[in-house]
Amino acid sequence: MSCDWVREQIPECLAGTLDKSARAVVIEHIETCANCRKELGELGVVWRGLEGQNPPEADPRMRVRFQEMMDVYQEAFRAGQQAARQTAGAPDRRKPWFTSPAWRAAGAFALLVAGVVCGRFLDRRVFDGSSQPGAEMAEMRAQLEGLRQLVALSLLDESSASSRLRGVHYSIQMTQPDAQVLQSLLRAVSRDPNVDVRLETVDALEKYAGEPDVRRALVDAIAVQESPLVQVALIDLLGKIHAHDALPALRKLAEDSQADETVRQHAELALNKIDSRKE
Amino acid sequence: MAADDEQLMAGVREGEIAKLEPLFDRHHRALFHFFLRLTSNRPASEDLVQDVFYRILKYRHTYQDGTSFRAWMYQIGRNALADFAARHKAEVALPDEAGDFAAGGPAPDRSAQSAQEAALLHRALKALPAEKREVLVLSRFQGLKYEEIATVLKCEVGTVKVRVYRALRELGDRFYALSGERAS
Numbered sequence: 236m237s238c239d240w241v242r243e244q245i246p247e248c249l250a251g252t253l254d255k256s257a258r259a260v261v262i263e264h265i266e267t268c269a270n271c272r273k274e275l276g277e278l279g280v281v282w283r284g285l286e287g288q289n290p291p292e293a294d295p296r297m298r299v300r301f302q303e304m305m306d307v308y309q310e311a312f313r314a315g316q317q318a319a320r321q322t323a324g325a326p327d328r329r330k331p332w333f334t335s336p337a338w339r340a341a342g343a344f345a346l347l348v349a350g351v352v353c354g355r356f357l358d359r360r361v362f363d364g365s366s367q368p369g370a371e372m373a374e375m376r377a378q379l380e381g382l383r384q385l386v387a388l389s390l391l392d393e394s395s396a397s398s399r400l401r402g403v404h405y406s407i408q409m410t411q412p413d414a415q416v417l418q419s420l421l422r423a424v425s426r427d428p429n430v431d432v433r434l435e436t437v438d439a440l441e442k443y444a445g446e447p448d449v450r451r452a453l454v455d456a457i458a459v460q461e462s463p464l465v466q467v468a469l470i471d472l473l474g475k476i477h478a479h480d481a482l483p484a485l486r487k488l489a490e491d492s493q494a495d496e497t498v499r500q501h502a503e504l505a506l507n508k509i510d511s512r513k514e
Numbered sequence: 515m516a517a518d519d520e521q522l523m524a525g526v527r528e529g530e531i532a533k534l535e536p537l538f539d540r541h542h543r544a545l546f547h548f549f550l551r552l553t554s555n556r557p558a559s560e561d562l563v564q565d566v567f568y569r570i571l572k573y574r575h576t577y578q579d580g581t582s583f584r585a586w587m588y589q590i591g592r593n594a595l596a597d598f599a600a601r602h603k604a605e606v607a608l609p610d611e612a613g614d615f616a617a618g619g620p621a622p623d624r625s626a627q628s629a630q631e632a633a634l635l636h637r638a639l640k641a642l643p644a645e646k647r648e649v650l651v652l653s654r655f656q657g658l659k660y661e662e663i664a665t666v667l668k669c670e671v672g673t674v675k676v677r678v679y680r681a682l683r684e685l686g687d688r689f690y691a692l693s694g695e696r697a698s
Contacts, residue, residue: 242679242683243675243676243679244675245682246653246654246675246678246679246682247660247675250653250654252659277686277690278683278686280686281635281682281685281686281689282654282682284631284632284635284689285635285639285654285655288632288635288639288655290546290547290550290551291550291556292543293542293543293546293547293560293563297542297546297560297563297564298538298542300560300564301535301538301542301564301567302535304564304567304568304571305531305535308531308571309531312531381568384572385568385571385572392575415572
């Protein structure tokens, strides 16, 4: 057996995980090979020395932080599902936005998170004497944002259309764009079977529409829409953000005699809007 | 009989979120020590553990049956650490002294020598290139099987075997260079 092979077995030999037959080969080899015997001796000292490097215990407050995350996530998810059941379908746009069960659930989520955040903030300041409240608050804001993303993603994946609507609402509350949430929204705007979800998703995508990839996806989504309502919403959004790269698709649509009359009119309007900005 | 890690994670993936709690209880200490050994930064290591469990929740749908949960978790841990390192370059560095790491359980008459050896080993470990330190920590301290390390590092088991040996060899060279003596 070669020395190289034997030496590669040394860590497992020292850990006691080498299988019996390989171990027997190693032992037989080192009885006759002084260099490998020396290697085993030297590395054995290092291996055993590492055993004495004991790290400190984990802080029990890590468990508390984890539980907070779980509680907030589960509570928000339940609130989202409950609100979705109450909404039962399309949101009533005649009522003030803050009276809808969905937004009440969002409020409950915000209050719950605020409670946890304040609790943690005070806890750290009292027990650690922390003098960096700005950094603490920034970290907590980031955690809140992360929880919004999680809840949005989970709800967007639900089988109930009302839950997916809630997911879209949560995504609107996010201050930072998240790639995974964005992908879910782009999927939803093209493929969600529910028209209301697709309509809400168009609104949610507005804040991402500055990105060329998103604009392209919005243009592509027009072609696959069965609902003229959603097509109009997409066209209006492209007009609103003056999407120059959407001009060829909008022209084609405006000239398409097979297209819905309202869709064609809105395509004309969007073209004029974008052209006027160009001039 | 308690459910194994893989069964629990499959449950989390299917929406039984509460099953993440026993997984946290089982693994957060080891994960904390993993990060602490690689960064020697306690607050950062605590944050990284939270980040890993947050990511497990976020990416739970990507967990595949038949994958070792531990290997998957350490894969996520590596990504979290890489992101953290990119954001806080200056903070991810081992301190010069052994710091939080205590030399454990030597006989009283050997305690001074052991403490000195522990400090030298710590310095030698610090001087190892990051990828060698990582493979050694996964193998020596985290107790991962070579098959699991291969999954974490996305390489062959044979490659892991060679990498662990080379890392230990280099650690030995650095340690003996610092201590000025070699085993007879």
